[in-house]
Amino acid sequence: MGPGLRLWGRASSANVQKTLWSLWELGVSYEHRLVGGAHGGLDTPDFRAMNPNGLVPVLQDGELTLWESHAILRYVAAAYGADGLWPSDPRQRAIADQWTDWTAATFQPAWISLFWLLVRTPEDQHDLEAIAAAHAKTVAALRILDANLAERDYLAGDRLSYADIAAGVLLYRWFSMEIDRPAMPGVENWYRRLRESPAFCRAVMVSYDELIGRLAF
Secondary structure (H helix, E strand, O other): OOOOOEEEOOOOOHHHHHHHHHHHHHOOOOEEEOOOHHHOOOOOHHHHHHOOOOOOOEEEEOOEEEEOHHHHHHHHHHHHOEOOOEOOOHHHHHHHHHHHHHHHHHHHHHHHHHHHHHHHOOHHHOOHHHHHHHHHHHHHHHHHHHHHHOOOOEOOEOOOOHHHHHHHOOHHHHHHOOOOOOOOHHHHHHHHHHHOOHHHHHHHOOOOHHHOOOOOO
């Protein structure tokens, strides 16, 4: 454990779950400060001093304060998971970065739009056309993942890396929602492999009931 390793956020946040999964995957001890959602605390001066965006997660490690989930994920992997979640080979690490950045730019925006429109929005306010468009974009992104995973066990090769955490944190909700899911053997086998990790199950396979029908939380 680094001196004063501390995580700020709520467990039902997918972005916070990325940090939780990485910490538990590596066996890193930390202190968890619950903020956001029902816990509140995001608009306090002290929290805004750590993250002016007023969002979670925030990670403190000694004198270092970080926000943005993928920056935190890369830091935890590099600082505590050398040659584990953090590939030592620069070429393999470049592939992990490629998929992590693609998740941020393509997969996660499509998925978050679908989740907000279908789950977070009250049912009587559902926009079926918008839901269908977001679903199509999410499926298109998942097909890109599926093609990559047809050739390898994990996104950057034959072992888990931070790229799998960045993208894989969204799978539990995808596979547990009442939604049309086209067959994608690569993604389905990847999800099965991820579920073999106790850290994934503990961090990611948690109830999101408190988010259903709640636009503001």
